[in-house]
Amino acid sequence: MRTKLYINGEWVDGIGTIAVHDPSDGSIIAEVALAGDAECEAAVAAADAAAVSWAKTAPRFRSEILRKAFEIMTAENEAIATLISRENGKAMPDARGEAAYAAEFFRWFAEETVRTPGDFRKSPSGDKRILVTHQPIGLSILITPWNFPAGMATRKIGPAVAAGCTMILKPATETPLTAMYIVDVMERAGLPKGVLNLILPEKSGPAISKMLHDDRVMNLSFTGSTEVGRIILKEAADKVIRCSMELGGNAQVIVHDDADLAITIPQLLLAKMRNGGAACTAANRIFVQRPIADKFIAELTKSMSAFVVGRGTDAGITLGASVSLKERNKIAEIVDESVAAGGKVQVGGVKPEGEGAFYPATVLTVDKDNPILNHEIFGPVAPVVIFDTDEEGIAWANDTDFGLISYVFSGNLTRALRTAEAMESGMVAINKGVISDPAAPFGGVKQSGLGREGGFDGIHEFLQTKYIALEI
Numbered sequence: 001m002r003t004k005l006y007i008n009g010e011w012v013d014g015i016g017t018i019a020v021h022d023p024s025d026g027s028i029i030a031e032v033a034l035a036g037d038a039e040c041e042a043a044v045a046a047a048d049a050a051a052v053s054w055a056k057t058a059p060r061f062r063s064e065i066l067r068k069a070f071e072i073m074t075a076e077n078e079a080i081a082t083l084i085s086r087e088n089g090k091a092m093p094d095a096r097g098e099a100a101y102a103a104e105f106f107r108w109f110a111e112e113t114v115r116t117p118g119d120f121r122k123s124p125s126g127d128k129r130i131l132v133t134h135q136p137i138g139l140s141i142l143i144t145p146w147n148f149p150a151g152m153a154t155r156k157i158g159p160a161v162a163a164g165c166t167m168i169l170k171p172a173t174e175t176p177l178t179a180m181y182i183v184d185v186m187e188r189a190g191l192p193k194g195v196l197n198l199i200l201p202e203k204s205g206p207a208i209s210k211m212l213h214d215d216r217v218m219n220l221s222f223t224g225s226t227e228v229g230r231i232i233l234k235e236a237a238d239k240v241i242r243c244s245m246e247l248g249g250n251a252q253v254i255v256h257d258d259a260d261l262a263i264t265i266p267q268l269l270l271a272k273m274r275n276g277g278a279a280c281t282a283a284n285r286i287f288v289q290r291p292i293a294d295k296f297i298a299e300l301t302k303s304m305s306a307f308v309v310g311r312g313t314d315a316g317i318t319l320g321a322s323v324s325l326k327e328r329n330k331i332a333e334i335v336d337e338s339v340a341a342g343g344k345v346q347v348g349g350v351k352p353e354g355e356g357a358f359y360p361a362t363v364l365t366v367d368k369d370n371p372i373l374n375h376e377i378f379g380p381v382a383p384v385v386i387f388d389t390d391e392e393g394i395a396w397a398n399d400t401d402f403g404l405i406s407y408v409f410s411g412n413l414t415r416a417l418r419t420a421e422a423m424e425s426g427m428v429a430i431n432k433g434v435i436s437d438p439a440a441p442f443g444g445v446k447q448s449g450l451g452r453e454g455g456f457d458g459i460h461e462f463l464q465t466k467y468i469a470l471e472i
């Protein structure tokens with residue numbers, strides 16, 4: 001297990017350590033190194049020194065490093081999944097899925113590295129030729145959250161390597177071990193020194209602020225809450241640092257009265273319960289049309305009752321712990337507030353006694369003004385609201401500041417498409433519970449973020465467009 005900072009190709013100590021806890025029982029898994037000012041400066045200097053030569057490397061060279069990293073991660077899926085589960089708390093099926101998903105970003109961007117398009121045209125007036133090319137934007141800061149410690153790191157490292165940018169990765173303090181493992185994979189895959197550096201600052205705010213005011217830093221790729229994203233955007237504004245922001249969600253689900261519940265319930269369970277509900281894509285506000293509401297609520301409640309709660313690495317567990325007691329208690333408070341405001345518990349809803357950051361799978365029926373609909377729950381809690389007309393369902397669903405993803409269930413494709421087009425979100429899933437795919441553009445509108453990760457767009461978050469005019 002790697003527990004140190006990674007700067008200029010060396011694993012180094014910092015100014016002290018911080019404990020990483022197993023959220024299932026609060027025990028300490030490891031002490032990891034913390035970066036002070038000197039380590040942060042060394043990381044910037046290393047990434048800056050490597051930037052010019054790295055940008056000039058052949059795309060095929062970078063592509064093969066990513067391909068090798070994909071192969072290592074695939075071969076080591078179980079070890080990576082176990083580490084994710086231990087420091088994050090999620091159940092092994094979720095952790096295995098994340099480790100595989102994370103590796104896929106390296107495969108996808110290995111393929112994208114050698115296919116970056118350019119353009120060569122005659123200008124409309126005929127006075128010149130227009131050449132459009134893309135160049136690596138340069139030193140990039142990558143900041144990741146705790147909920148997908150592997151997937152969110154590779155979704156940034158993959159395109160940064162593909163584009164030819166050097167990087168400083170700052171993982172979440174709760175889950176640095178998985179990030180350290182991935183950096184180790186990149187080292188084994190042959191990434192030159194200085195290209196990727198990992199820091200864990202003692203105080204993230206001031207350390208990242210200092211970097212965003214450093215002339216050597218060109219780009220920021222952040223995944224985390226909207227609250228923190230807003231602070232960082234303001235910091236980045238002073239030097240007009242380019243920003244890609246993958247922020248919070250409050251995903252809406254519309255279940256039309258012609259939805260096939262045999263498809264809807266299992267898919268909705270994926271949308272709600274993947275990662276124990278700690279996903280930016282988690283189904284958070286479920287709107288079901290009145291004619292099928294009773295049957296839907298009964299079937300959802302029955303399925304949610306079947307989750308087996310416990311330590312993520314134990315056999316048979318389908319719902320692990322939240323990342324910390326603090327996060328678990330936030331979930332419990334949101335449910336208690338909802339119940340006090342009239343929400344009716346169908347199953348779950350009670351914070352367990354004893355150690356471990358556990359919370360049971362919970363279904364609540366609420367009215368459309370219940371406060372739970374204004375929270376990104378980030379836990380295994382499904383609030384259900386009944387609506388009547390399609391127009392009402394769509395209006396209620398869009399009544400949020402967030403716009404990452406929506407889910408639509410209907411047996412009628414035209415109706416589903418009409419609703420999908422009306423959803424104010426960057427992504428819409430029709431009759432499907434999980435749509436994240438390295439080959440598709442992931443990202444939100446409204447306060448869910450700026451930019452896209454994955455797909456053909458992902459590499460462009462690390463490239464800048466250059467137009468060259470040619471007299472001819």
Ligand code: NAD
Nearest residue numbers: 144145146171172204205208224225228246247248249280
């Ligand atoms: P968070 O915003 O608290 O932290 C995210 C990262 O920012 C962590 O590494 C944290 O240490 C760091 N950070 C915190 N304060 C900072 C500061 N002032 N300056 C610089 N860095 C700072 O988020 P979290 O609790 O780790 O993750 C959950 C959130 O992430 C949820 O809101 C979720 O929706 C969001 N998320 C979004 C996506 C997406 O793709 N849109 C994916 C996963 C998670």
